[in-house]
Amino acid sequence: MRVFRRTWAALGAALLGLAVVAPPAWAADVDFTGAVDVDGCSGSLVRMPTSRDGDRALVLTNGHCYEGAWPVPDEVLVDQPSHRLLTLLDGKGERVADVHAAKVLYATMTGTDITLYQLDTSYRDLQRRHRVRPLTVSAERPAAGAxxxxxxxxxxxxxxxxxxxxxxxxxxxxxxxxxxxxxxxxxxxxxxxxxxxxxxxxxxxxxxxxxxxxxxxxxxxxxxxxxxxxxxxxxxxxxxxxxxxxxWLTTCMGAGNKLDLGRRGCLLPEPSA
Incomplete structure (x- = not known):
C-alpha cells in the first residue's frame, strides 16, 4: 500500500520543483495498491503477519464472491480446486496482470463472509515481475470511531x-x-x-x-x-x-500461509463432520 506523510522539507522541495521521495508506508493516504478485480466483485492481495516473501500469495474477497454456488448456511469449504483468473491493479487502479488462483483455501458465509484464494505464485515473484505488493491483514479487532x-x-x-x-x-x-x-x-x-x-x-x-x-x-x-x-x-x-x-484469519494461519482450523484460538468456523 502506498502511503506517505508530507514533511516541511518535502513540501519545500515540492515548491522548488525538486523530486520528492516518499518515506516508508506508515499511514494516511490509501490508493489501489494491493487491490484486485474479482470478476464483478472486489478483493485484495494480502499477507498475514506471519507470511514470508517466498510463501504462495493470498487473495481475499467475500464468501458470496466464490466462483461456485454460494455456500449455504453452515457450509464451510476448505482446499477446493480453483482455476479463477484474478486481475491485479497498481496504485492508480490500472490493470497490471491476471493471476491464477490455484485453490480456494477457505470459503464460507457462516458467521462471516470470506473467500481466501491461494495463488500459484509467491509474493516475491509478484513483486519482481509486476511490482505488486500485498496488504497486511491486521491481527487487531477494529475499534469504533477508527x-x-x-x-x-x-x-x-x-x-x-x-x-x-x-x-x-x-x-x-x-x-x-x-x-x-x-x-x-x-x-x-x-x-x-x-x-x-x-x-x-x-x-x-x-x-x-x-x-x-x-x-x-x-x-x-x-x-x-x-x-x-x-x-x-x-x-x-x-x-x-x-x-x-x-x-479471525490471523488466528488460524500458521507459517507458510498454512490454514489450520484446529489451531488453538482459531475463530473461523470449521466444516461439519
Missing part, C-alpha cells in the same frame, strides 16, 4: 469514512454474521464493492472486507440486512453498509 478506507478494485473507487459501530449479529436472508463492522454514512458502498478491503487509515492494514448494505429498508432480506443486538432486538438501518472482520 478512520477507514474501503478500496474497490472493481469500481475503481476509494470510500473514506469511520467505523460507526460493531454489530452483534447481522441477519440477511438465511445467513447470520457475527461481530460485524458498520460504517458511517460517508462510505456509500453498493453493487461491485463486495469483497473490497477495509483498510485502517492509521496503520494501512486490512481490518475487514466490505460485505453488504441495506439498500431499500427491507428487514433481513437479500441486500437488506438487519441488525440484532444481544437481547434479540431487530433494527433496520436503510442505507447502512457493513463489513465482516478479518482478524
Amino acid at each position: 478512520g477507514i478506507r474501503v478500496v474497490s478494485g472493481s469500481m475503481k473507487t476509494v470510500f473514506s469514512c469511520h467505523v460507526d459501530q460493531l454489530v452483534y449479529r447481522l441477519l440477511e436472508k438465511a445467513y447470520v454474521a457475527k461481530d460485524v463492522v458498520r460504517y458511517t454514512q460517508a462510505c456509500a458502498t453498493g453493487p461491485g464493492t463486495s469483497g473490497s478491503p477495509v483498510v485502517d487509515a492509521a496503520s494501512g492494514q486490512v481490518v475487514a472486507i466490505n460485505s453488504t448494505s441495506n439498500r431499500e429498508g427491507g428487514q433481513c432480506t437479500l441486500d437488506n440486512p438487519c441488525e440484532m443486538d444481544r437481547d434479540g432486538v431487530i433494527t433496520v438501518r436503510k442505507g447502512s453498509s457493513y463489513a465482516t472482520q478479518t482478524y
Whole structure:
C-alpha cells in the first residue's frame, strides 16, 4: 500500500520543483495498491503477519464472491480446486496482470463472509515481475470511531469514512454474521464493492472486507440486512453498509500461509463432520 506523510522539507522541495521521495508506508493516504478485480466483485492481495516473501500469495474477497454456488448456511469449504483468473491493479487502479488462483483455501458465509484464494505464485515473484505488493491483514479487532478506507478494485473507487459501530449479529436472508463492522454514512458502498478491503487509515492494514448494505429498508432480506443486538432486538438501518472482520484469519494461519482450523484460538468456523 502506498502511503506517505508530507514533511516541511518535502513540501519545500515540492515548491522548488525538486523530486520528492516518499518515506516508508506508515499511514494516511490509501490508493489501489494491493487491490484486485474479482470478476464483478472486489478483493485484495494480502499477507498475514506471519507470511514470508517466498510463501504462495493470498487473495481475499467475500464468501458470496466464490466462483461456485454460494455456500449455504453452515457450509464451510476448505482446499477446493480453483482455476479463477484474478486481475491485479497498481496504485492508480490500472490493470497490471491476471493471476491464477490455484485453490480456494477457505470459503464460507457462516458467521462471516470470506473467500481466501491461494495463488500459484509467491509474493516475491509478484513483486519482481509486476511490482505488486500485498496488504497486511491486521491481527487487531477494529475499534469504533477508527478512520477507514474501503478500496474497490472493481469500481475503481476509494470510500473514506469511520467505523460507526460493531454489530452483534447481522441477519440477511438465511445467513447470520457475527461481530460485524458498520460504517458511517460517508462510505456509500453498493453493487461491485463486495469483497473490497477495509483498510485502517492509521496503520494501512486490512481490518475487514466490505460485505453488504441495506439498500431499500427491507428487514433481513437479500441486500437488506438487519441488525440484532444481544437481547434479540431487530433494527433496520436503510442505507447502512457493513463489513465482516478479518482478524479471525490471523488466528488460524500458521507459517507458510498454512490454514489450520484446529489451531488453538482459531475463530473461523470449521466444516461439519
